[in-house]
Amino acid sequence: MDNTAFHNAFQEFISRKGMNATAQRRIIAEVFFRFPGHHSLEEFYQRVQQQDPSIGQTTVYRTLKLLCEAGLAMEIHFSDGIARYELAASDSHHDHMVCVACGRVIEIYDPRIEKIQHELARKYDFLLRGHVHNLYGVCASCAAREQRERQRADGGGLPAEKEG
Amino acid sequence: MDNTAFHNAFQEFISRKGMNATAQRRIIAEVFFRFPGHHSLEEFYQRVQQQDPSIGQTTVYRTLKLLCEAGLAMEIHFSDGIARYELAASDSHHDHMVCVACGRVIEIYDPRIEKIQHELARKYDFLLRGHVHNLYGVCASCAAREQRERQRADGGGLPAEKEG
DNA sequence: GGCATTATTGAAAAAGAATGTCAATTCCTA
DNA sequence: TAGGAATTGACATTCTTTTTCAATAATGCC
Numbered sequence: 001m002d003n004t005a006f007h008n009a010f011q012e013f014i015s016r017k018g019m020n021a022t023a024q025r026r027i028i029a030e031v032f033f034r035f036p037g038h039h040s041l042e043e044f045y046q047r048v049q050q051q052d053p054s055i056g057q058t059t060v061y062r063t064l065k066l067l068c069e070a071g072l073a074m075e076i077h078f079s080d081g082i083a084r085y086e087l088a089a090s091d092s093h094h095d096h097m098v099c100v101a102c103g104r105v106i107e108i109y110d111p112r113i114e115k116i117q118h119e120l121a122r123k124y125d126f127l128l129r130g131h132v133h134n135l136y137g138v139c140a141s142c143a144a145r146e147q148r149e150r151q152r153a154d155g156g157g158l159p160a161e162k163e164g
Numbered sequence: 165m166d167n168t169a170f171h172n173a174f175q176e177f178i179s180r181k182g183m184n185a186t187a188q189r190r191i192i193a194e195v196f197f198r199f200p201g202h203h204s205l206e207e208f209y210q211r212v213q214q215q216d217p218s219i220g221q222t223t224v225y226r227t228l229k230l231l232c233e234a235g236l237a238m239e240i241h242f243s244d245g246i247a248r249y250e251l252a253a254s255d256s257h258h259d260h261m262v263c264v265a266c267g268r269v270i271e272i273y274d275p276r277i278e279k280i281q282h283e284l285a286r287k288y289d290f291l292l293r294g295h296v297h298n299l300y301g302v303c304a305s306c307a308a309r310e311q312r313e314r315q316r317a318d319g320g321g322l323p324a325e326k327e328g
Numbered sequence: 329g330g331c332a333t334t335a336t337t338g339a340a341a342a343a344g345a346a347t348g349t350c351a352a353t354t355c356c357t358a
Numbered sequence: 359t360a361g362g363a364a365t366t367g368a369c370a371t372t373c374t375t376t377t378t379c380a381a382t383a384a385t386g387c388c
Contacts (some may be wrong), residue, residue, distance in 0.1 A: 077241030220367035
């Protein structure tokens with residue numbers, strides 16, 4: 001996979017802002033573009049450390065913010081309160097099915113939604129940069145577990161005579 | 165608006181779990197059911213304080229978690245890292261068009277998306293509790309402003325002969 | 329190439345939010 | 359109403375995000 005276009009876009013943003021293209025920024029951007037999926041600051045920091053242990057967490061943090069400003073990254077939130085970052089490329093998708101019980105995340109993709117999103121952007125006169133689309137619910141196994149717990153609670157608490 | 169059904173559901177959950185129905189829990193649930201929209205712990209706490217200043221933040225926090233467990237509340241995250249809670253009623257919509265430049269938020273609603281969401285939940289065997297759907301982009305006026313700034317940046321650096 | 333200026337870095341501290349602790353209080357059952 | 363368990367609320371702790379600031383590195387100028 002070639003990420004030249006991303007690097008160029010970042011470079012261009014950096015110089016337009018009158019900022020310096022430093023080795024740290026290059027390495028962090030590199031890691032970001034090559035590490036698919038949505039990851040926390042900590043996870044990116046670990047990866048960056050492998051590349052160059054001298055780079056600090058603060059710099060990773062700031063560079064991720066910078067990538068967001070440049071429109072190349074997106075900060076997304078599931079339900080655990082930890083910020084995650086992922087590629088905000090127009091062909092990357094941010095549709096997730098999140099289990100509120102166990103935290104499991106399934107990536108989903110439906111071209112119809114993409115199509116409608118573009119329609120809506122046109123309707124409201126927006127230049128679409130990305131989106132976050134999280135469906136929250138309870139996955140099958142957690143639903144089953146909750147069901148069992150509910151039954152145990154009924155059965156254990158007091159022998160229920162009444163129905164419903 | 166009558167929230168009896170919600171209160172009953174909460175009551176039922178409380179007793180099913182073998183928990184006590186306390187005055188605090190009743191007041192907090194009351195505030196939650198009557199305070200429309202998505203609010204942070206702090207905001208709910210303020211409201212509860214008005215009702216009963218003796219109730220502590222911890223109890224509000226715990227009761228909101230309880231409401232989530234009961235499937236009556238949902239914890240949602242925008243992009244500021246603060247957890248917000250809102251009614252997990254099936255008819256609540258969370259679709260927003262957000263301008264990343266000026267922060268303007270337009271509420272959107274498209275029944276086709278709702279329909280697809282239910283389809284997807286079925287496909288992945290999830291019990292849907294709610295969703296967050298944010299489209300991020302640049303609104304028309306901000307896009308125009310950014311365009312001007314880009315041109316000024318070009319013009320300022322070196323006298324540009326070419327037209328964009 | 330060397331120097332001054334300015335931006336950037338990274339360790340540590342601060343700020344902020346979420347969660348845990350525990351003695352005091354309240355609630356439920358008998 | 360008494361006993362035992364659950365709950366409460368002030369505070370402490372943990373965890374993440376953000377700021378601070380002295381040291382360092384990059385850029386432009388000569």
